[in-house]
Amino acid sequence: MNLVVGATGVLGGEICSLLAQAGKPVRGLVRASSSPERVDALRKAGVELATGDLTDRSSLDAACRGVRTVYSTATAIQSRQEGDTLDRVDREGQANLVDAARQAGVRRFVFISFRGTPGLDYPLQAAKRATTERLKKSGIPWTVIEASMFMEVWLGPHLGFDAGNARARIFGAGEKKISWVSYRDVAALAIAAAESAAGENQVLEIGGPEALSPLEAVRIFEERGGKKFEVEHVPEDALASAKANARNPVEETFAGLQLLYARGFEVDVKPTLARFPMRLTSVREYADRVFAG
């Protein structure tokens, strides 16, 4: 049995779909408060549902029963209920899950993270680091996937990249390159690595096939959509000051991630592709998907 924690999220939902489509048994952890539409979509895809919460250890013990592989994609950065904090969910909650998985005799724990950047730290990164350290010491065979920025999120309307209205918000000058990756490719790698001995006790970095600056990404969208974009820049010093003056760890993390974007985030995917050959989605293909609706 595979357990996906974060099943109602973007990446966790894709891992559930891919496993279910391949006829593999999959259980998704959902919360009493999770979106009913997303829970229903999981049920229709053939995913067994387990109700629980990272902050409730006994629910994790129940969800881990009979499980061989745990995939943890959950995070409180976007999806928070009252009382949820990065500390309670991304740090203590993930620690609860590692402990529950160890007790249940889980044979592989796949944790989704991203690479740290020297000189730029923020609470989500610190929580990811703490989980990775706990997992490595747990005795459970582990895989940590360090993903670059998801193109569907960072080149999507939620963060101000609004292709439909030909408008883009760019963090910083927009000239530093980023290895935009599709969450679909991250899901495929997570499963391939979980199911292979080559993925055991490995940190695997994944980015897209080509690093492009945000302004280059805008040009691709202009070319594919046939319309010039209106571009708004959030200056890097405004991001640094937002981080310094953040009122809570979530605000500090958002400013930290936007600074990461402004400073560029390139990933060398060759070592991962050498072990797990796969075709990676390009920003051009993603743009065509967006315009095709």
Ligand SMILES: NC(=O)c1ccc[n+]([C@@H]2O[C@H](COP(=O)([O-])OP(=O)(O)OC[C@H]3O[C@@H](n4cnc5c(N)ncnc54)[C@H](OP(=O)(O)O)[C@@H]3O)[C@@H](O)[C@H]2O)c1
């Ligand atoms: N976005 C990027 O560019 C990027 C880049 C690299 C790595 N990542 C990592 O990729 C992972 C997946 O991201 P995503 O975009 O798929 O996230 P997402 O869509 O925001 O999904 C978050 C999931 O976590 C669940 N969750 C939150 N708090 C929980 C709790 N207390 N107990 C149990 N589940 C809880 C949510 O459940 P509900 O629906 O019930 O709230 C939801 O299923 C994250 O770990 C993220 O850090 C993201």
